[in-house]
Amino acid sequence: MEILFPMQPIGYVQNAYTDAGQIPKGCGAQHKAEGVLQILPEYEQGLTDIEGYSHLYVIWVFDRVEGFDLLWTPPTDNRPHGVFSTRSPRRPNRLGLTVVELIKREGNGLHVRGLDMLDGTPILDIKPYLSSIPQDDLRRGWLGEAEKRANESGKA
C-alpha cells in the first residue's frame, strides 16, 4: 500500500549558492552564509511574532537530488554509514533540516545566517528553535569518532 503526503512549498531560499560545490561540507564546516527565506505572500501572516526568535528550524527539500542510497560515505569520513545516520542529500523523501539565525524580518522575507542549501530551494516549514540538549548529554556517533581520527592524524 503506497501512502503519499503531498507537500507544497511555503516559500523559497534566496542566496548566492548556485552550485552544491560552493557549500562548505564536512567536519567543522562553518555555515555563515546569509540569505533570505522568501515566504509566499499568502503565508505572511504565519510569520507574526517570529522576530522574537534568534534561531529557527527550516525544513526544506533537496529538490535537485534524484533517488537515494541507504549507505553513504560522507565527506567527514572514509567509511559508509546508514543514510539516517548522516545528513546525506540522497535520502528517502530528500528532506533537509537547517538551524538558521534570524537577522531580521522584512515583510514576508526572513533575513537569516547559516544557510547550507541552494538558491531557489523550496521551503516546507519553519519552526522556532526552542531548546537544546546539553552538550554533556550528547553522543555524536560515528561522526565523533571520525572527528577524533581526523584530529589524531593531524588533518583537522
Place this chain on the structure above:
Amino acid sequence: MEILFPMQPIGYVQNAYTDAGQIPKGCGAQHKAEGVLQILPEYEQGLTDIEGYSHLYVIWVFDRVEGFDLLWTPPTDNRPHGVFSTRSPRRPNRLGLTVVELIKREGNGLHVRGLDMLDGTPILDIKPYLSSIPQDDLRRGWLGEAEKRANESGKA
C-alpha cells in the same frame, strides 16, 4: 503554479498515545514517553551506525490534522501568534519535528524516549542530532515572554 513534493513514510511510530489529549503540552511539558520508531524493512540498512547517537531528529506528519490556521493561540499563552512562530499541528504541510533520545536499536525498530506524537504517526525522515546552539545565544521569542508572565503570576 502548484508544485507538489510527494512524501512517503519510511516507518511509523508505535507508542501508547491514541488521543492527542494524552500528550503533555505547554510550558515545561515533559516528553518522557517511550516508544518505538518502527522503520520499514526496506529501509533497515539506512539505520546502520545509528546506535552511536544519543539523540535523533524525527520528521513526521500530523496525519490526523486537516487544514491549517495562520494564527494560533498556543496552550502556553493567551494571545495568538503566527503559525511559524509556534509548534501548532494545524500548519501548512503539517510537518512535525521531534528530538528523541535513542535508547536502543532492535533491527528496524528504534526504541526512543521523548515522543510527542500519536501511535501510528507516519515518519518521513530521521537525522542525527549533532549540535546545539549555546543557551546563552538563544532568544525564545513570545514563548520566553509567556513563560515569564506565567512565572510572575505564580502559575508555573
